[in-house]
Amino acid sequence: MNKTTKITVSIVGGSGYAGGELLRILSQHPRVSIKSVTSRQHQGKKVTLLHPNLRGFLDHLRFCSIDQLTKSDLLFLALPNLKAMNNLDQYLNLGQKIIDLSADFRLKDPDQYVKWYQIKHPRPQYLKKFICGLAEIHGPQIKKAQYVSCAGCEATCSILSFYPLLKEKIINDREIYIDAKIGSSAAGNQPALATHHPERSGSFRSYQPTGHRHTAEFLQQTQARNLYLSATAVEMVRGILITGQARLKNTDINERDLRKIYRNYYGNQPFIRIIKERQGLYRYPEPKIVAGTNFCDIGFAIQANSRRLVVIATIDNLVKGTAGQAVQAMNLMFNFPQTTALEFQGLHPI
Numbered sequence: 246m247n248k249t250t251k252i253t254v255s256i257v258g259g260s261g262y263a264g265g266e267l268l269r270i271l272s273q274h275p276r277v278s279i280k281s282v283t284s285r286q287h288q289g290k291k292v293t294l295l296h297p298n299l300r301g302f303l304d305h306l307r308f309c310s311i312d313q314l315t316k317s318d319l320l321f322l323a324l325p326n327l328k329a330m331n332n333l334d335q336y337l338n339l340g341q342k343i344i345d346l347s348a349d350f351r352l353k354d355p356d357q358y359v360k361w362y363q364i365k366h367p368r369p370q371y372l373k374k375f376i377c378g379l380a381e382i383h384g385p386q387i388k389k390a391q392y393v394s395c396a397g398c399e400a401t402c403s404i405l406s407f408y409p410l411l412k413e414k415i416i417n418d419r420e421i422y423i424d425a426k427i428g429s430s431a432a433g434n435q436p437a438l439a440t441h442h443p444e445r446s447g448s449f450r451s452y453q454p455t456g457h458r459h460t461a462e463f464l465q466q467t468q469a470r471n472l473y474l475s476a477t478a479v480e481m482v483r484g485i486l487i488t489g490q491a492r493l494k495n496t497d498i499n500e501r502d503l504r505k506i507y508r509n510y511y512g513n514q515p516f517i518r519i520i521k522e523r524q525g526l527y528r529y530p531e532p533k534i535v536a537g538t539n540f541c542d543i544g545f546a547i548q549a550n551s552r553r554l555v556v557i558a559t560i561d562n563l564v565k566g567t568a569g570q571a572v573q574a575m576n577l578m579f580n581f582p583q584t585t586a587l588e589f590q591g592l593h594p595i
């Protein structure tokens with residue numbers, strides 16, 4: 246492919262929050278031509294009606310039905326969980342390559358779908374064909390992949406921050422505790438009582454103290470033996486902050502060693518930043534600093550004279566947690582520079 250040729254892409258589920266974020270990022274991509282975008286409820290309407298931030302950028306584009314989709318080089322699936330898996334054949338015919346944002350192809354063992362989603366997976370033979378979209382861990386495989394499945398948002402933040410520690414075997418992998426605080430956009434744009442403004446506004450709601458489905462992704466990706474994950478909905482639109490706790494195996498490990506481990510794993514990764522400052526207001530990762538960006542900011546602290554390690558990490562759930570992760574994977578799949586269209590640094594103050 247010559248260096249100016251554009252690839253064609255289409256999106257199934259373009260009226261949702263993840264689809265909207267895909268459109269925002271792709272509209273800035275010099276090597277992408279957006280062909281078609283679906284919405285069953287808004288078919289025929291301009292995409293800028295649902296995504297007003299894209300006025301002046303995608304004014305020509307209208308939502309179409311799935312039957313009107315044209316075959317593209319790449320098809321993004323941005324549907325609610327457990328939908329794409331039932332219409333996979335149709336989608337396979339519409340994209341030479343596919344990136345799925347849902348949970349439908351994340352877990353490699355079909356029994357895990359019975360355990361965590363209470364369903365029998367209809368296409369188990371495809372589970373291993375979908376490569377996990379975390380470029381920092383699966384970059385070489387993504388480059389060669391035909392199908393990619395993006396990790397869940399809490400899973401992305403948790404996996405990226407704990408992966409080096411578990412690979413280096415410096416923490417007890419049976420005792421990892423993660424508390425994830427998450428903004429309202431993670432629930433998608435369909436109205437529901439739990440996300441209705443009078444109920445959600447001002448709340449600090451523990452909605453998944455145990456049994457969070459992203460536990461399965463974390464265990465699969467890190468090979469840890471156990472994870473205690475809890476999730477709390479907080480007063481934010483975008484963003485996830487995780488506070489993870491683990492026990493170091495060895496009291497000799499200090500914060501300089503941890504910094505070195507993270508640097509070894511992520512030193513060349515453009516979207517991972519290690520945040521641990523001695524001074525200032527923002528000494529540890531904070532969601533508003535990464536809002537709109539593809540960064541995963543990771544910080545840590547060891548309690549003095551103990552083996553207690555605290556890991557703090559943050560992402561924008563709609564960017565690194567889904568659409569940005571997907572575009573980063575797309576860049577690798579099509580041999581574009583990995584950071585293309587993802588260079589936004591964020592805002593301050595915000």
Ligand SMILES: NC(=O)c1ccc[n+]([C@@H]2O[C@H](COP(=O)([O-])OP(=O)(O)OC[C@H]3O[C@@H](n4cnc5c(N)ncnc54)[C@H](OP(=O)(O)O)[C@@H]3O)[C@@H](O)[C@H]2O)c1
Nearest residue numbers: 258260261262263284285286324325326347431433434567
């Ligand atoms: N929101 C996040 O922060 C986030 C983070 C990580 C991963 N994800 C994943 O990304 C996916 C999309 O999430 P979202 O937050 O964007 O959800 P959303 O706001 O509810 O959007 C869902 C989209 O899918 C379409 N849709 C719904 N059911 C469909 C069906 N049966 N067939 C075809 N299209 C259908 C909807 O439009 P119509 O109903 O008009 O067709 C809409 O465009 C989910 O799988 C989610 O797990 C989301």
